[in-house]
Amino acid sequence: MGFSVDTLIFETSDKRLRERWQVYRGRLLSGLFVDSVGRTTIIPTANNQQTMAKKVDIAYTYDREQGHAGLSAELNISDPKYIGKEATFVIRRFVKVKDSRPVNDSTDLFKHKFTVRSGTETIRIPPHVLKERPFGYNGSEISIRCFGKLTINDKLIRKDTSTEKDLPTVSIKKPRVTRSAKKLIDPKDVFSFTKNLMAIPAHNKLATLGLLVVGLVAIVVNMMIGIHDELSPRYATYLYSQVDSDGEYSSPIVKALFGCGGVGAAIWFTIRRQLRKYMTFRFRPIAGLIDRKTEHIVGDLIQGVSRTDLKDVTLRIVACNLEKGKYVRGSGSNRRTVSFSVPNRGVLLYSKEVKLIPKNHPVEQHFQDPISFEPMFKALYPPNNVSKSHGLFVYWEVQLIHNEFVDQELKGDAAQFKVDDFFPA
Amino acid sequence: MNPAPKQRPVHFDDFLRLGQETYRQTRLIVVAGISGSGKSTALKFLCDYHPGFSTGSRRWLWMMGSIPDVKLIRDNRLVVVDELCHPRQLLAVARLLRQNQTVAVASHLNATWFWPFRLTASCRYYSTDRDGGQIARYLAWLGVPHTEAAVAEFCRRHGPSFVDLDCILERHPGRSLDQALHLSGKLDQLTVERQKQWRPILPEIADIREPFDRTPTSGRPRWASGGG
Numbered sequence: 001m002g003f004s005v006d007t008l009i010f011e012t013s014d015k016r017l018r019e020r021w022q023v024y025r026g027r028l029l030s031g032l033f034v035d036s037v038g039r040t041t042i043i044p045t046a047n048n049q050q051t052m053a054k055k056v057d058i059a060y061t062y063d064r065e066q067g068h069a070g071l072s073a074e075l076n077i078s079d080p081k082y083i084g085k086e087a088t089f090v091i092r093r094f095v096k097v098k099d100s101r102p103v104n105d106s107t108d109l110f111k112h113k114f115t116v117r118s119g120t121e122t123i124r125i126p127p128h129v130l131k132e133r134p135f136g137y138n139g140s141e142i143s144i145r146c147f148g149k150l151t152i153n154d155k156l157i158r159k160d161t162s163t164e165k166d167l168p169t170v171s172i173k174k175p176r177v178t179r180s181a182k183k184l185i186d187p188k189d190v191f192s193f194t195k196n197l198m199a200i201p202a203h204n205k206l207a208t209l210g211l212l213v214v215g216l217v218a219i220v221v222n223m224m225i226g227i228h229d230e231l232s233p234r235y236a237t238y239l240y241s242q243v244d245s246d247g248e249y250s251s252p253i254v255k256a257l258f259g260c261g262g263v264g265a266a267i268w269f270t271i272r273r274q275l276r277k278y279m280t281f282r283f284r285p286i287a288g289l290i291d292r293k294t295e296h297i298v299g300d301l302i303q304g305v306s307r308t309d310l311k312d313v314t315l316r317i318v319a320c321n322l323e324k325g326k327y328v329r330g331s332g333s334n335r336r337t338v339s340f341s342v343p344n345r346g347v348l349l350y351s352k353e354v355k356l357i358p359k360n361h362p363v364e365q366h367f368q369d370p371i372s373f374e375p376m377f378k379a380l381y382p383p384n385n386v387s388k389s390h391g392l393f394v395y396w397e398v399q400l401i402h403n404e405f406v407d408q409e410l411k412g413d414a415a416q417f418k419v420d421d422f423f424p425a
Numbered sequence: 426m427n428p429a430p431k432q433r434p435v436h437f438d439d440f441l442r443l444g445q446e447t448y449r450q451t452r453l454i455v456v457a458g459i460s461g462s463g464k465s466t467a468l469k470f471l472c473d474y475h476p477g478f479s480t481g482s483r484r485w486l487w488m489m490g491s492i493p494d495v496k497l498i499r500d501n502r503l504v505v506v507d508e509l510c511h512p513r514q515l516l517a518v519a520r521l522l523r524q525n526q527t528v529a530v531a532s533h534l535n536a537t538w539f540w541p542f543r544l545t546a547s548c549r550y551y552s553t554d555r556d557g558g559q560i561a562r563y564l565a566w567l568g569v570p571h572t573e574a575a576v577a578e579f580c581r582r583h584g585p586s587f588v589d590l591d592c593i594l595e596r597h598p599g600r601s602l603d604q605a606l607h608l609s610g611k612l613d614q615l616t617v618e619r620q621k622q623w624r625p626i627l628p629e630i631a632d633i634r635e636p637f638d639r640t641p642t643s644g645r646p647r648w649a650s651g652g653g
Contacts, residue, residue: 186608258556265577322612329595330588332623333508334461338592341612 055079058089058148058165068127071168073148075121082116082161086153089114089121091129091167093146095325095390103326103337105390109134109146116152133423135169137384137392141323141342144384144392172423174345177379181320181346187401200278201307208274215267219260226256272406279306281363281400281408291418292377298350299364301371302398302410310357310402315367317350319376319396326389339389347379349396363400373417382422383414394422434631436566437470438463440559441551444470448477452522452546454529455539458553460617461588464531466628467553468505471529473630478503478527487625492517499524506530507625512538522546553585560585564602569594571602579606589615 056077063070075089091110097103109129114121134146149164200208229237229252240252281304286296298315320343330336354366376396385391394417400408440463441456448454454471456464472483481502486493488508495517498504504525506518510533521528522542532539542548553559557580564571579602583589596613597605609615 182608186604186611258558261573262556262577265574266581268574269578269581328618329592330461331626334588335618335623336461336588336592337616337618338596339614339616340596343612 056082056150056152056161056163058150058163060148060165060168062168068130069124071125071130073123073125075123075150077116077119077121077150077152082152082154083118085116087114087116087121088112088151088153089123090149090151091125091146092149093134093144093384093386095386096143096145097325097327097390098141098143099325099327101328103328105325105386107386129167133382133420134167135172135382135384136166137381139321139323139342139344139392141340142325142390142392144386172381174381175379177345177347179346179348181343184318184346184348185320185343185395185397187316187399187407200274204274204277208271211267211270211274215263218263222256222259222263226253226259229253229256275406278308278405279310279363279408280304281410283398283410283412284364286416289418290373290416292374292421295370295372298352298367298369298371302364302367304363304400304408305361306357306359306363308359308405310354310359310363310405312353312355312403313357314351314353314399314401315363316348316399316401317371317396318346318348318399319373319380319394320344320346321380322393322395324385324389324391324393341393341395343395345379345381347376349373349376377417377421380422382419434629435466436563437466437630438559438562438566439470440562441467441553443467443475443551446477446549448475448527448549450547451549452527453518453539453542453548454527455532455536455548455550456530456553457532457534457536457551459584459586460533461586462553462584463559463587464553465507466630467551468507468529468531469628469630472503472505481526484525485627486521488514488517489623489625495521495524501525503527503529509534515542518542556580557585560587560590563587563590567594569602569605575601575603575606582606582610583615 056075056079059074059076061072061074063072073089075087077087089112090108092106092108094106095104109132110126112123114123135144136146137144146167146169147164148167149162151160151162154161225239229240229242234242237252240255241250242252243250281302284301284303286301290296298317301317302315323342323344324340326337326339328335328337350369350371352367352369357363357366376394380394381392383392383394385393394414396412396414398410398412456467458464471478472485473479482500483503483505484498484501485505485507486495486498488506488510490508490510492514498521502525504521504527506514506521506528509515509518509530512534515534515538518528518530519542536550536552539548539550543550557576560579561571561573561576564576579590579593583593592615593605593609593613594602597608600608
């Protein structure tokens with residue numbers, strides 16, 4: 001045959017061939033071509049789609065010399081019935097949530113509206129699209145695609161004719177990471193209440209003790225009232241009635257127990273907040289972007305002072321990718337949207353245990369070791385986010401882990417990383 | 426009963442002790458609480474399993490933010506009014522009370538709105554938000570370890586909502602409520618979607634459990650809830 005297989009259906013006038021196509025189109029797998037004498041050939045198509053059967057198609061060309069401005073999309077619109085119709089070509093980044101009730105999200109990187117004038121339209125894709133270095137990602141909870149989509153406005157009611165083709169994107173290969181990212185970013189917090197209490201400032205100590213006393217008194221008084229009301233005649237109860245609003249029996253002791261549980265829990269969470277105040281711990285400002293070659297002294301990243309001696313304390317710097325998306329649960333008036341973040345590919349960048357950090361001594365002085373973020377750049381995928389709630393993110397944090405006190409955590413700013421440095425393996 | 430689509434069967438904990446009542450003289454039953462706390466499931470129990478109602482004629486009515494025409498709904502043993510969320514819808518409830526024997530309402534309104542009914546008819550009012558006891562029992566039934574503090578913290582953040590609890594446990598399977606809550610606070614966010622139009626789905630009860638009966642059942646549906 002004297003023509004390229006890819007353009008066969010546009011150029012041939014062989015009626016028998018076309019008829020065979022119409023017979024086979026619905027049943028054939030993509031990438032297979034059956035010619036007029038029934039021979040089956042594998043079609044060398046780029047994306048393994050049924051290109052032969054398409055009336056509209058997209059092909060990309062790339063001129064290396066022009067760099068980011070070198071990408072063009074050639075839109076083949078073979079059927080003359082589309083001439084004069086309005087059409088739209090978009091470059092879309094799409095996050096698909098792998099769930100039975102997903103909430104997907106997408107963003108258009110480029111949009112071009114035009115009227116179809118001929119069989120082929122060539123559109124130059126602006127450089128900002130390639131500058132963003134779009135790449136495909138297939139994770140455990142989400143997948144991300146970047147593709148061009150051509151839509152011809154040819155139907156009033158039914159769906160318009162359209163086709164889409166993945167953008168020729170960067171292939172990123174990252175090493176396998178076996179560490180549990182969830183455990184890495186959420187170490188189990190073990191602490192001693194009494195030691196923690198002794199370590200917090202006097203006014204917080206007083207507040208905590210005050211809360212404890214008030215809570216204990218409230219619980220005891222509440223229980224005493226509950227017992228009294230349970231044992232008293234109906235007319236002599238103090239607080240808890242033995243009957244509910246409908247005149248049925250209702251146990252005052254059970255009501256009092258629930259009251260105590262509520263009071264106890266509220267006080268416990270307030271106290272826990274107080275207990276974190278045994279030390280100050282925060283980030284220091286970091287100048288410039290962090291890249292593969294940047295080395296920092298850990299002590300230059302953080303600062304803090306403890307009000308008590310910290311024994312056997314571990315400082316860790318961890319990083320991971322976060323797959324973010326949304327899905328829906330419940331139905332009717334009970335419908336919920338769950339926004340999730342799933343940590344993946346956890347990397348431990350730094351970990352050091354210090355036997356003793358004396359009280360009122362700067363914490364950072366005990367961590368004067370260099371840290372390189374290179375392992376993170378090697379192991380993690382670059383950020384590829386469509387919105388705040390959808391996409392692939394880079395996350396890092398500093399953890400100060402202690403078995404006697406409530407752990408401290410500082411969430412880092414991923415915008416400080418040089419994104420381009422995530423791409424090389 | 427008017428036909429309606431059904432959802433995955435749920436475990437029903439009779440924490441309101443509905444099964445222990447006869448409702449012989451009761452005209453109005455109000456079950457109030459937050460979304461997902463088990464109001465509709467409680468009413469479904471009344472409708473299908475309570476001996477006082479399950480043998481008589483019953484009718485389920487979804488308010489869907491509007492005031493439906495209830496002229497033709499009459500002479501039923503029980504009419505269930507689901508998703509009552511606006512005081513003006515009480516007019517329809519009043520009319521249903523005149524035309525039917527008993528009306529049961531799943532309400533998002535404050536209890537005070539029902540005082541006029543209490544003065545004129547025998548009324549029972551239940552709140553599904555009263556405490557986290559049902560949440561603790563549900564967790565025990567699921568076999569999810571939890572502390573009382575974690576249950577209280579969950580109720581503080583989300584209210585006693587089975588739907589929210591299911592969402593959190595689904596995200597962090599195999600963990601205690603304490604751990605799941607901590608991770609959820611760090612990584613997830615739950616948003617209640619208010620929809621103007623939605624497809625009503627009747628809860629389907631898989632098994633019934635008396636309050637404080639903590640023995641797990643074999644073959645239970647996983648992550649099922651009494652949302653509603």
